[in-house]
Amino acid sequence: RRLNRAEAMLYPELPRSHQWLHELKVEAVLSGSESLRRARELAQGKLWKQVHVKHLVNNKIYQYLVALLITANFVVSAYTAQVVDKADWRRWERISFNETHPQLETALLKVKEFEDQQTVFDSIEVWFTVVFGIELVINLYGNFLLPFCSSLWNWFDFLVVATSIVAIAVPDMPGITVLRL
Numbered sequence: 001r002r003l004n005r006a007e008a009m010l011y012p013e014l015p016r017s018h019q020w021l022h023e024l025k026v027e028a029v030l031s032g033s034e035s036l037r038r039a040r041e042l043a044q045g046k047l048w049k050q051v052h053v054k055h056l057v058n059n060k061i062y063q064y065l066v067a068l069l070i071t072a073n074f075v076v077s078a079y080t081a082q083v084v085d086k087a088d089w090r091r092w093e094r095i096s097f098n099e100t101h102p103q104l105e106t107a108l109l110k111v112k113e114f115e116d117q118q119t120v121f122d123s124i125e126v127w128f129t130v131v132f133g134i135e136l137v138i139n140l141y142g143n144f145l146l147p148f149c150s151s152l153w154n155w156f157d158f159l160v161v162a163t164s165i166v167a168i169a170v171p172d173m174p175g176i177t178v179l180r181l
Helices: 002-010 015-031 033-043 050-058 060-083 086-097 104-143 145-149 152-169 176-180
Strands: none
Touching: 050 060, 050 104, 060 104, 104 145, 104 152, 145 152
């Protein structure tokens, strides 16, 4: 039975493949609507496990989990924008280059603190970008190209992930942080 299925998927033009798909459709009618749906999807040439991935993407729990991740990313981004004061950092950095300044030690500590905070926030940003990139690929695979491209939410999701990748690759690009928020 498994050999027939693999053969039908690899060589759908063979008469035996047509026969196997026909038998599967007959079996589906006899065994219920779930098997019929499966037979219809196999006959339409869906990719390996694509049907399961589509069900996962359309699952409410999966959608709530993605919404929770989006919210967490927004909160972290907003917190980063509030905590990391780049103007203050630049002032302390200028002082740290002046070896005769009376607040040199404080400036060096402040610059080190800022760099440590920035490293943590950058790591979190990369993690969220990777997770959202994986989610985008899963969504694309589950819906395939045409249904995926027909949804404006998917285009928005693609734009956000692409913007995040650009923000990581070119961190000093003006306005990119605001656009990500």
